[in-house]
Amino acid sequence: MIEFKQVVKRYPGGLDALRHVSVFIPRGSITFLTGHSGAGKSTVLKLITLSEVATRGQVLVNDEDISLFRGDRIALHRRTIGSVFQDHKLLPDKTVEENVALPLVVAGMGNRDCARRARAALDKVGLLKLCRRFPQTLSAGEQQRVGIARAVVGRPDILLADEPTGNLDPELADEIMKLFFLFNQHDVTVIIATHDYRHLNNPAAGLLALENGQISGDSYS
């Protein structure tokens, strides 16, 4: 589970991205994180991946205060999280399969296992036939699915997605959302930051609404 306790995040320059945020996200849940631009959605995700550190308060993942992590402990923590980005963040000089296998390579897995698991992840997102291609030759939807395959290839406990459907048309966006629900069925805690209100009414998902750095709606409380 993920818990924020009175978390404040102040960026240099004095901007408060989060103001005394306290939330509890259960293990194995799927949660939509919504709010206007600048409400603090991305900051919540960055605090979980330790791309940012809380100015005050505590961020607990599985009852551990992750802001105390240093050095390689941060890297090990990140290996338990799969991240999907709006702009995919794929490496252009690596093939689709190599991009997907990257988290496994980083974790020290052998070449054969990396290839096998990368292909399995690509198969899940329906892109196995494109494994030898380079990312720039794929459509935006395909690139996003490669990003998702990379995020889940390491079998993470938590899957975070920051505006994963932001650049996609509605049909492709629905397809991508289905994938997140599919992975959630495998006991992966999924948090999706999104503007897309069409998906927020899904009864299977929790909802956290942010406004000006504060929680304005919490389906878990």
Place this chain on the structure above:
Amino acid sequence: MKVWLQRHLQVLGETLMWLVRSPGSTLTTALILGVAISLPLMLFKVSQSMMSVTGKLNEDSVITVYVGPGKPEQVEPMKEDQLVIEIGQKILQIPLVSDVEYVSRAQVLKDFQMESELGDLIDDLEENPLPAMLIVFPEKSLIAADLSQLVTVLADMEGVDSVSYDQQWQERLQAIIAAFMSGTLIMASLMAIGVVLIISNTVRLGILNRSQEIQIIDQIGGTATFIRRPFLYFGTLQGISGGIVALLIAMLALFLLARPVNHLAGLYSSEFRINLLDLEVSGAVIVVSALLGWLAARFTLGGYIAKMRASARGK
């Protein structure tokens, strides 16, 4: 272990490809590094050659001891020779001395006759005016300071009139070589700093080109060691390429210099010879260059990663 080796070989291959893909900048960097490393390398080889000459001089050093005031005024020639032999035996017991050769008065006179071409004049002398002497061979391992100390000990011995040893010019030569070596060392240190800065700069450019990759790897759980690895190989390979170019430059320059300098030295009957690079020095150059490249990459990446992580903490 197998996976670790597999990963290192893979990174090494990728880094080689990285260098090969930009041949212009790789070659330019190698040439700049090569020129920077070759200068102190050539100076080192010249000073090494000079040191071998002084070593040879020390090995060939002999001290001539003349026996004089301590002996009785009118002592029979036989007794006088006996006295000199006794002094020689005392000298032989000094630990710094390897051997002592006794040269009798008659032999001294004979040598003088031959060398001075004053044979007839000397024949007219009623008695031999020249003293017997002792030629002292110091231990070969002695340095100039030890020889100087030995000369002082010999001069203070009872029965010794004077000691002849042309040490001043040797000391001067050794002082010149010491100064030359210090200069070489300073230049080598400055060049090493230069090499580190050059490689650091190319690594920094590499970081800029691959900043997206670094950030993604960092995001998906890459440790600092993993992020550093390709850059460490990059820096090390750049260092090695610079070292190889430096060896080629130095070999060519020493080869071109050796003949005229050795000929000149020969005209002055000097043993000075410019030696070409040996395997030991060549190996040391490659190892040191590789190490400098590794260090440059290590410090540059260390700073970058620390900065990247500090910015996450809002510092």
